[in-house]
Amino acid sequence: MLERKVKTVRALERGLDVLIEVQARRAVSLHELHQALKLPKATLLRMLLTLGRKGLVWQRLADGAYLPHLGAAARGTGSAVEHIAEIASPYMKALSTKVAWPSVLGVPRLDHMEILETNSPLFRLDSAILGPVGVKLSYIHTATGRAYLSACDEQEREAIIARLRPKDAAPGSEDDLRAILKETRERGYALREPLHPWPDRSKQLVLRDGRRSMAVAIMAAGAPIATINLTWPAKRGTDEMVMHRHLEALQQTAQAIGRAVASQSASAPIAGNAV
Template identity: 85%
Template sequence: MMLERKVKTVRALERGLDVLLEVQARRAASLHELHVALGLPKATLLRMLLTLGRKGLVWQRLADGAYLPHVDALARSPSAAIEHVAEVASPHMKALSTKVAWPSVLAVPRLDHMEILETNSPLFRLDSAILGPVGVKLSYIHTATGRAYLSACDESEREAIIARLRPRDSTEAAEEDLRAILAETRSRGYAAREPLHPWPDRSKQLVLRDGRRSMAVPIMAGGSPVATINLTWPAKRGTDEAVVLRHLDALQQTAAAIGRAVEAQAAMASGTTVNFTI
């Protein structure tokens, strides 16, 4: 009878896999949560997370520092790639923070609102630059983020969204004003909060009183918008015209880079080969 050989396990590998499995189970985990769950020193965890990140197994969200599992691009469908746009956008948003003095949010469309998926505001040590957190719902009508998407999507989608948002007592003039705002947004290439619109919505009062200005552009992939990215700054620190002149180009370049990354991800999922310059 053959005797079983006693082979020792690799303890460091075991611990690294424990970290990976814990991140996957939680879907998003802070360093402290992993420390409590696994009983490992935070310095050790940081080294393991860095290693897992370099191997493409986890990634760190800018918005809150959480660690999330990387979803293998080959296992994704094109629609799933869109849902994971935050992962591909995060490094581009970090790079944007080194070029522009104000923070950004990344948001994706939902049924009757835009939802924040990522923000680089923690990279800015400014009380006036706190955006987010992840999961916050933004208005299609009253935010630059929402207007950027609504102006860029195709007519059928735009009409469906407007129908969901239309108040029962809406006037024809108010709807014409909204369409004029969206047409102007398309023609100039970016969205702004102004002019105000009379329809009530989740973000209207916040926009009126928070003392901020914002501009946003759509992130296009495959000819359609999949998300939007903005810049937000205190009104007292710069006029719209000055900030647009100084930073619109960097914002548009970032949006284009994210769009190419999303397209490449979707191409990998479908097994096609696409050449993009990022």
């Protein structure tokens, strides 16, 4: 029997090459794909758009990088927090059309919060550039950190406070921190104020950057998995004015992200939390 010669589909081969490259690098820019695959950027953009519509890749708002979609198997590994960013990204993009100021998505680590995503590049604001991905934020001195610390359960909160407590903590300073967290929990959102004396990371930046911020926890299955904030220059609006205009939209975004994470990740561990 003569073996039939069957031609391969070149366009499909190229699309698979793009997908394999994104999967191998975990996060890759359009320029890096262009250099690696020697394909025109316009061609790559069409392929990435197609792969995105098929749920195989997604584009991070923070830096425009392309990342592989995390399936259920991957979400059961240490990549679970990346899945939160993937789910949150379109909601944060939608938020940017409703609210005048940028946001970051933060997740808990042992002694800090870490930025996973930000919609800051969607705003042309030199006065409110946030990020980049990977920046470490204070639990104590940022609204992002306070929102998580006030929402987590007592055991986790005590473990975090123990890690942050300085050896020479001033008398009464821990009680002040607990009072701040209690007030935050009761009102349902966090602010940078009042200031706290513990010399945790981000304190000096918060004191001098001229910004204000509020944040809320993202809840899934009754527990916080991340927080989302809103940051603006202090000279452009008081806390009361910005909260009156935008707190509801921020809370609704957090709730929508939480519901999406819970529904898509019900069978997998979600967050690498702080305990």
